[in-house]
Amino acid sequence: MATTPFCLRLLNLQRRPRKRANFEFGHSAMTSSLAKVGFGVFKPKDSRAPRTGALLAPAVGLLLIWMIVPLTMTLWFSFQRYNLQNPLISGFAGFNNYKFLLLYKTLWISIGNTLVLVGSVLSLTIVFGVLFAVVFDEAFFGRNIARLLVIAPFFVMPTVSALIWKNLLMHPVNGLFAWITRSLGLGVVDWFAQAPMISIIIIVAWQWIPFASLILMTAMQSLDREQMEAAYLDGARGLSMFWFITLPHLFRPISVVVMIETIFLLAVFAEILVTTSGGPGNATTTLTYLIYLKALLQWDVGGASAAGVIAIILANVVAAFLIRTVARNLAD
Amino acid sequence: MAQLSLRNVAKSFGTVNIIKDLNLEIADRELCVFVGPSGCGKSTLLRMIAGLEEITSGDLMIDGERVNDVPPDVRGLAMVFQSYALYPHMTVRDNMAFALRLAGVSRQERYARIDKVADLLQLRPYLDRRPKALSGGQRQRVAIGRAIVREPKVFLFDEPLSNLDAALRVQTRIELARLHERLNATMIYVTHDQVEAMTLADKIVVLRDGHIEQVGSPLELYHHPCNRFVAGFIGSPKMNFCSVKVKAPSSSGVSIDLPGGASMVAPVAATRLKEGEPLILGVRPEHMKVIGPAGDGPITFSGEVMVVERLGGQTFLYVQATPEDLFIIAVDGDSLVKVHDRVALGFAPKECHLFDHGGTALEQLARHPLAA
Numbered sequence: 111m112a113t114t115p116f117c118l119r120l121l122n123l124q125r126r127p128r129k130r131a132n133f134e135f136g137h138s139a140m141t142s143s144l145a146k147v148g149f150g151v152f153k154p155k156d157s158r159a160p161r162t163g164a165l166l167a168p169a170v171g172l173l174l175i176w177m178i179v180p181l182t183m184t185l186w187f188s189f190q191r192y193n194l195q196n197p198l199i200s201g202f203a204g205f206n207n208y209k210f211l212l213l214y215k216t217l218w219i220s221i222g223n224t225l226v227l228v229g230s231v232l233s234l235t236i237v238f239g240v241l242f243a244v245v246f247d248e249a250f251f252g253r254n255i256a257r258l259l260v261i262a263p264f265f266v267m268p269t270v271s272a273l274i275w276k277n278l279l280m281h282p283v284n285g286l287f288a289w290i291t292r293s294l295g296l297g298v299v300d301w302f303a304q305a306p307m308i309s310i311i312i313i314v315a316w317q318w319i320p321f322a323s324l325i326l327m328t329a330m331q332s333l334d335r336e337q338m339e340a341a342y343l344d345g346a347r348g349l350s351m352f353w354f355i356t357l358p359h360l361f362r363p364i365s366v367v368v369m370i371e372t373i374f375l376l377a378v379f380a381e382i383l384v385t386t387s388g389g390p391g392n393a394t395t396t397l398t399y400l401i402y403l404k405a406l407l408q409w410d411v412g413g414a415s416a417a418g419v420i421a422i423i424l425a426n427v428v429a430a431f432l433i434r435t436v437a438r439n440l441a442d
Numbered sequence: 443m444a445q446l447s448l449r450n451v452a453k454s455f456g457t458v459n460i461i462k463d464l465n466l467e468i469a470d471r472e473l474c475v476f477v478g479p480s481g482c483g484k485s486t487l488l489r490m491i492a493g494l495e496e497i498t499s500g501d502l503m504i505d506g507e508r509v510n511d512v513p514p515d516v517r518g519l520a521m522v523f524q525s526y527a528l529y530p531h532m533t534v535r536d537n538m539a540f541a542l543r544l545a546g547v548s549r550q551e552r553y554a555r556i557d558k559v560a561d562l563l564q565l566r567p568y569l570d571r572r573p574k575a576l577s578g579g580q581r582q583r584v585a586i587g588r589a590i591v592r593e594p595k596v597f598l599f600d601e602p603l604s605n606l607d608a609a610l611r612v613q614t615r616i617e618l619a620r621l622h623e624r625l626n627a628t629m630i631y632v633t634h635d636q637v638e639a640m641t642l643a644d645k646i647v648v649l650r651d652g653h654i655e656q657v658g659s660p661l662e663l664y665h666h667p668c669n670r671f672v673a674g675f676i677g678s679p680k681m682n683f684c685s686v687k688v689k690a691p692s693s694s695g696v697s698i699d700l701p702g703g704a705s706m707v708a709p710v711a712a713t714r715l716k717e718g719e720p721l722i723l724g725v726r727p728e729h730m731k732v733i734g735p736a737g738d739g740p741i742t743f744s745g746e747v748m749v750v751e752r753l754g755g756q757t758f759l760y761v762q763a764t765p766e767d768l769f770i771i772a773v774d775g776d777s778l779v780k781v782h783d784r785v786a787l788g789f790a791p792k793e794c795h796l797f798d799h800g801g802t803a804l805e806q807l808a809r810h811p812l813a814a
């Protein structure tokens with residue numbers, strides 16, 4: 111729910127990435143694209159640009175319904191008193207759902223958690239993605255196998271990978287990490303109790319590093335070899351080559367990785383449910399998880415919808431921020 | 443400024459020998475051009491000099507110092523690539539400043555040097571643009587400028603003009619010639635283009651299959667090619683060849699039988715030749731003349747004109763002199779010869795080249811005055 115409008119923004123961006131004017135939100139962007147496809151009244155009559163509105167209408171209409179219906183329903187519910195446990199409580203709630211939420215400390219904590227999670231995972235995936243892309247660009251024995259292994263975690267379902275990390279790796283009694291530290295006489299870390307957020311970040315990063323690596327490895331192959339040779343002749347080596355030639359070349363694919371990952375990271379859920387269930391306390395409750403708590407544990411549909419609307423706003427704020435910085439890179 | 447020598451240099455990729463035991467001296471301030479058919483190893487040789495390819499064996503000396511194991515940026519070379527290889531995310535100024543910046547030259551000095559080079563190449567208005575916003579010719583100048591700011595001992599060019607259109611290529615060629623004169627630098631230049639090679643070079647190196655066929659000044663190669671390959675490679679259109687037989691060798695030349703039945707005396711060193719030995723005669727299209735309709739004059743060949751190509755200033759005739767030999771003759775653009783005319787062809791004996799059956803040229807008795 112939270113990501114739907116964001117996806118639409120992205121679609122919009124991909125269609126005409128060079129136009130900065132398109133990145134305003136909500137209806138203005140929508141109407142301006144509608145005007146472009148022929149619904150507008152501003153269009154001069156021109157036999158060489160016939161009106162295609164009628165032909166596009168089914169597709170545009172479907173997409174509009176696709177977006178509008180859930181959005182409207184969410185908005186509607188967010189102003190209702192609506193709890194599945196007690197059908198007698200009903201009727202218009204005004205801003206009470208919002209008021210209650212905004213005064214509720216957990217909301218702010220969960221927003222903070224969401225930002226921490228998304229930010230850390232993004233940084234980790236970019237750093238490791240770039241590292242792998244650069245390392246795997248060099249020829250060495252067994253490179254293809256190594257590449258395959260780096261990509262592999264991406265194909266593991268989130269639930270499964272969370273279970274593996276929880277029970278086989280990070281478990282304080284049975285886990286591999288505990289066994290290693292215990293063998294070294296260092297004592298045991300109970301990951302999900304002592305560092306819950308870090309644990310989740312590690313798991314999610316492990317799943318998303320392959321994606322960044324894949325995109326960046328592919329990008330490395332389009333780096334002009336003559337350009338690298340020219341830089342080599344100019345005296346660039348190792349770090350300076352990386353800093354002045356490789357990294358600028360990877361800037362654009364990195365932007366793409368950041369955008370796509372953000373969409374999915376804002377919606378991370380299975381990993382939290384399987385490992386910490388948002389705890390201990392609310393240490394790993396993200397906005398997505400909070401909505402789940404409200405809707406399916408407290409059966410408070412009104413409150414959950416209000417949280418959903420807040421999530422949409424958050425997603426749009428993040429999107430606005432990202433698109434403004436990223437789009438500038440892409441257009442360059 | 444620098445003097446370069448290659449001693450028994452060889453290069454192999456795995457088991458394939460690309461450059462074979464090559465010896466070459468390039469003098470200070472010389473512009474040396476590598477030519478040869480595609481795949482003969484010109485680029486490889488240039489990249490070995492630049493330090494981009496390892497030298498498998500032999501010595502590369504710059505100013506008498508062995509530099510095989512010296513890293514490229516310390517060798518004091520600058521290379522201009524065919525694709526320009528400009529850094530797309532840097533402005534023209536930063537492109538040119540890059541090497542200096544890595545070498546730790548102060549910002550002030552960097553900019554002063556760039557300004558000087560920008561004036562030389564008329565790049566001033568473009569200094570703050572990215573390469574994407576430049577035309578092909580401007581990018582080429584930036585690539586050359588990037589090489590010049592480093593003040594290298596040797597400039598290396600790998601087919602630098604091949605991406606430019608014909609007019610711009612001529613203009614840039616002339617600029618390069620002037621630049622060479624002004625910079626007084628040693629330059630090595632790889633090209634496919636005959637005209638570039640002939641006009642720019644102090645010395646041309648003709649390569650084939652990784653070894654040197656001949657080294658010499660452009661006119662030396664043109665007038666005194668040492669074998670049939672060089673004779674065919676230098677000059678456009680290609681030299682005409684036909685098989686002939688030795689009639690009588692003498693000290694003032696050799697008398698030979700031509701395929702059409704005529705005979706002539708060629709002024710070449712002929713002491714080792716035996717009567718009846720097969721040779722190959724080579725005459726350049728521009729040295730053959732149409733001396734009239736078939737039947738009169740000091741005819742060497744006669745035949746039917748099969749094709750006439752009129753270029754305006756010049757006309758190329760394709761004449762079937764014998765069933766095996768189709769000769770190209772370059773005549774004046776105003777020539778009235780038509781297709782299917784029968785013509786008689788002649789050429790001055792001093793313009794002919796003779797090769798033994800191995801392809802080695804027989805030495806001419808008189809050197810051409812311009813190729814002494």
Ligand SMILES: Nc1ncnc2c1ncn2[C@@H]1O[C@H](COP(=O)(O)OP(=O)(O)OP(=O)(O)O)[C@@H](O)[C@H]1O
Pocket residue numbers: 455460478479480481482483484485486487634
């Ligand atoms: N890395 C490599 N591994 C194996 N063979 C190579 C490699 N680089 C070049 N060669 C071979 O070396 C030979 C010479 O290549 P080179 O690029 O020097 O030719 P060239 O004379 O520059 O040709 P062109 O005029 O087409 O540019 C070619 O046959 C090529 O296939």
Ligand SMILES: [Mg+2]
Pocket residue numbers: 484485486
């Ligand atoms: Mg080449």
